[in-house]
Amino acid sequence: xxxxxxxxxxxxxxxxxxxxxxxxxxxSLEAAVRAADELLxxxxxxxxxxxxxxxxxxDAPLLNAGWDCCLNLDGEAELDASVMxxxxxxxGVGAVRDVRHPVRLARAVAERTEHRLxxxxxxxxxxxxxxxxxxxPVSGRARRRHAxxxxxxxxxxxxxxxxxxxxxxxxxxxLSELYGxxxxxxxxxxxxxxxxxxxxxxxxxxxxxxxxxGDSAVIGAGTWCDGRGAASATGMGDGILRLSACRAVVxxxxxxxxxxxxxxxxxxxxxxxxxDCGLIVLAxxxxxxxxxxxxxxxxALVTGPERxxxxxx
Ligand code: ASP
Numbered sequence: 001x002x003x004x005x006x007x008x009x010x011x012x013x014x015x016x017x018x019x020x021x022x023x024x025x026x027x028s029l030e031a032a033v034r035a036a037d038e039l040l041x042x043x044x045x046x047x048x049x050x051x052x053x054x055x056x057x058x059d060a061p062l063l064n065a066g067w068d069c070c071l072n073l074d075g076e077a078e079l080d081a082s083v084m085x086x087x088x089x090x091x092g093v094g095a096v097r098d099v100r101h102p103v104r105l106a107r108a109v110a111e112r113t114e115h116r117l118x119x120x121x122x123x124x125x126x127x128x129x130x131x132x133x134x135x136x137p138v139s140g141r142a143r144r145r146h147a148x149x150x151x152x153x154x155x156x157x158x159x160x161x162x163x164x165x166x167x168x169x170x171x172x173x174x175l176s177e178l179y180g181x182x183x184x185x186x187x188x189x190x191x192x193x194x195x196x197x198x199x200x201x202x203x204x205x206x207x208x209x210x211x212x213x214g215d216s217a218v219i220g221a222g223t224w225c226d227g228r229g230a231a232s233a234t235g236m237g238d239g240i241l242r243l244s245a246c247r248a249v250v251x252x253x254x255x256x257x258x259x260x261x262x263x264x265x266x267x268x269x270x271x272x273x274x275x276d277c278g279l280i281v282l283a284x285x286x287x288x289x290x291x292x293x294x295x296x297x298x299x300a301l302v303t304g305p306e307r308x309x310x311x312x313x
Pocket of ligand 1: 183
């Protein structure tokens, strides 16, 4: 291996993971960093690695991105993703329906169009035009969960489709207590040339209103990368958007030259605003932070000369 030592770090979303699911979730994250590390070791770019890791996680069950993602109030999947690198490449896609790897579509938007954010039908049309693989991401497990969440709302006294809609409209944080889990995926990478990249992908939030786009599609909120650092966020996206969390944490990383302090500060801002938030952040010197205010933030990484995979919750 020549040049500097590359790093790949991924997350699998903040929340509270049932004990029984932890091994499978960490297994998917570890497989993703291993695959991305092969690209980095072969001289691939940080962007290649971050996008590849996220695409692998989009194919994994249980994680809330791509296949088996969460569903909106109408029981449909609407996927958000974004990518950015330290050379200035950046784009996001929102509310896409049947694209197998929304993160690859976000990269294509960045590399092949003049646009920075594309949504819904037009984004899907571009994916088809470019020949990207398509797939309906709705799994049987997600359908059952959707029905179960609606039942629990009704048991809680919210009856009738209008009442459910009104509830979802105003009380997303209460809804999130029903399911207690986010499981969005994200990656940050540093390559042998010292370039950084970040990527994020999600199905969003259970029972979100149809048409809602969250932080994971939005450059600055769910994803940010420049010469000072790379960051991917997870949590209540509507609050993370207001904080511009990823841009904020990279700016503070540049200011403090201390990635841990920067991540703590932005997560503290999220806590003060009562926003569930998790961040992974990577600085150009290879230092990194995994910071959150929930029970778990599953993550995995490959660093160091031995290229060993480490993971944790
Ligand atoms: N941030 C995502 C969203 O709000 C959800 C998550 O992190 O799991 O769409």
